[in-house]
Amino acid sequence: MINPYREVFSMNRIATWLLIVFATVSVVASGAGQATACVGKTLVIGTTPSAQQQLLAEIVSLLISERTGTTVKIERFEGADETHQAQMRAEVDITIGYTGEGWVRVLQEAPAEDAQALFDQIKERYNKELNLIWLQPFGFEHPSSVSAEVADQVAPVVRKDTLKKFPALARLINKLGGVIDNENLSALDGQVQERAMRDVARDFLRDNRLI
Incomplete structure (x- = not known):
């Protein structure tokens, strides 16, 4: 005689195993889809030989690559003018901008007298x-x-068409807004004298829970 309780128990075990298998397949598929979504995407950050710019570029680069899986390259140019022109030619997606230099040298305006008004303009x-x-x-x-x-x-200064291709990029990079004050920058500069710049940048992002 068939034991109905044993039969129900067996069916429950089968259902449980099917749920486990389905959940496992879903997780694997989700991970594969996320990785595939980042394949072939590359961003370029342009910097001058300035150690400060290179450090900031490393911080931005690691933030993007660690959080999105996007490949980020850093290219160094001879100076600010060359970096800006490369960005205008779409050879560079992101640069590190300085308001005074941009206002006077790029836009050909007289030096400003108010820092916040200058940034807005x-x-x-x-x-x-x-x-x-x-x-x-x-x-x-x-x-x-x-x-x-x-x-x-x-x-950070980013090409508008780059932001259209990477809709979440601005919000991600803006997580660095207000995070690096003069005290932090001085400490980072000191660390760069003794350690690899990329390691310093990565530790900074980890300490601030950004990656």
């Missing part, structure tokens, strides 16, 4: 005239090379 002008987007400043002030009165704000 350069952000608007770059967007309308150059199709470049200034993201949130890192948080530290840099002595301006064009004005003795107003310090530069420093921020």
